Amino acid sequence: MTLQFSLDLNIDIAEQEVQAAINAASPGDTISVRPGTYTENLTLSKSVILTAASYTSLDPTRNTTIIDGSRARSKPAILIPPGISPMPTIRGFIIRNGIDNVKVTSEAIIEYNYFIGSTDQLDFGFGGGGVVRRNVFFDSQDDAIDLDNMNRPLLEFGHDARRRLRVGEIGNHVFYR
Numbered sequence: 001m002t003l004q005f006s007l008d009l010n011i012d013i014a015e016q017e018v019q020a021a022i023n024a025a026s027p028g029d030t031i032s033v034r035p036g037t038y039t040e041n042l043t044l045s046k047s048v049i050l051t052a053a054s055y056t057s058l059d060p061t062r063n064t065t066i067i068d069g070s071r072a073r074s075k076p077a078i079l080i081p082p083g084i085s086p087m088p089t090i091r092g093f094i095i096r097n098g099i100d101n102v103k104v105t106s107e108a109i110i111e112y113n114y115f116i117g118s119t120d121q122l123d124f125g126f127g128g129g130g131v132v133r134r135n136v137f138f139d140s141q142d143d144a145i146d147l148d149n150m151n152r153p154l155l156e157f158g159h160d161a162r163r164r165l166r167v168g169e170i171g172n173h174v175f176y177r
Helices: 018-024
Strands: 002-005 030-033 036-039 049-052 065-068 078-080 089-091 094-096 100-104 107-111 114-124 129-133 136-146 154-157 166-170 173-176
Touching: 018 030, 094 100, 100 107
Parallel strands: 002 030, 030 049, 036 065, 049 089, 065 094, 078 100, 089 107, 094 114, 100 114, 107 129, 114 136, 129 154
Antiparallel strands: 166 173
C-alpha cells in the first residue's frame, strides 16, 4: 500500500501532515511524500519507508521535498525512537532546522537526503545504527554524523563504493567512501 498526499492549498493543512500519514500507516507500508515544504517534527515510530515521491540519488541537493523541523527547534526534525524493527527508511528529502535533523535510536536506512542547518545532522544514540548512504551534509553546527553512545553497527556509503578513499573526519570519526 502506498499513501500519497501533498500540500494542497484547497485542503486544510492539518489533513495533509506527514505525521498523520505515518500514524495511519502499517509496518511495511511506503509513504510517498509529494514535493513541497512540510514544517513538522516527525516521529517515525513504525517500520515504514518514508520517501520523497521525487528525488535524485546522484545529487540530493536537487531534492524538492523538504522536512523543516523549525516548528519545534528544540526537537529533531525526525526522531526514530528505540525498538523499531525491521529498519525504517528515510529517502530523498531535504531535511533542515531541527536541533538534530534526524535522531536515530533504532537501526534505520537513511539515503539520498540533503541535510542542512542543525546541531548534528544525524545523531546516532544508544540503539541506533543501520545504513547511511549517499547523503549530503551542509551547515552543521557540531557534527554531520554524531555517534555518541552508539552500540549497533553503522554502514556508511559515499558516492563511489568501489574504492576506499579517506574523505576526512566528521567530529572525531573518520569515514570512507
